[in-house]
Amino acid sequence: MFNEKVLSLVKQIPRGRxxxxxxxxxxLGTKAYQAVGNALRSNPDAPFVPCHxxxxxxxxxxGYKGVKDSRVKAExxxxxxxxxxxxxxxxxxYLFSFHYPVS
DNA sequence: CGCTTGACACCGT
DNA sequence: AACGGTGCCAAGC
Numbered sequence: 001m002f003n004e005k006v007l008s009l010v011k012q013i014p015r016g017r018x019x020x021x022x023x024x025x026x027x028l029g030t031k032a033y034q035a036v037g038n039a040l041r042s043n044p045d046a047p048f049v050p051c052h053x054x055x056x057x058x059x060x061x062x063g064y065k066g067v068k069d070s071r072v073k074a075e076x077x078x079x080x081x082x083x084x085x086x087x088x089x090x091x092x093x094y095l096f097s098f099h100y101p102v103s
Numbered sequence: 104c105g106c107t108t109g110a111c112a113c114c115g116t
Numbered sequence: 117a118a119c120g121g122t123g124c125c126a127a128g129c
Contacts, residue, residue: 002114021123025113035114037122042115056123066121 002032003039007049009098010040016081017096018089020057027098033057041066052076059091 009024021040025033040051044065052073056062061084064070074084082094089095 025123030113031124032113033124034112034122038114038120041122058124062123 002028002030002035003043006036006039007043007046010049010051010054012098013050013053013096016094018053018055018059018077018082018091018094019096019098020055020091021062022057023095023097024054037062053080055089055091059089059095061087061089 005028006024009027010019013019021033021036024036025031028036036054040049040054041063043049044051052064054062061073064073071087074087074089077084077089077094083090
């Protein structure tokens, strides 16, 4: 299940860093970045899956548990050391990339 | 150049 | 099999 794969990658995100659905999808070797967001949407309650560290490719918070209003995500990131501004994260500073397979 | 909107494709259920 | 939901990309102005 993609869900499980996504969770595994998200779990690998180091604290104080953020990732994008796109990176996760690529790391999985798939282009279903949309499914990543969809999968996290139904698995944010997993204590092993800090989906709050996953943002859009633009650095905008894609939302939390399907709740776009959940500022807790931005606040949570700030607590980890990530500077979040109006829901926008400094990807240039916190964007964490997985090790892509040599394609 | 900057910003916005529309359309598309993918997965899960 | 279809629908829904999400994010990315492109084009247009």
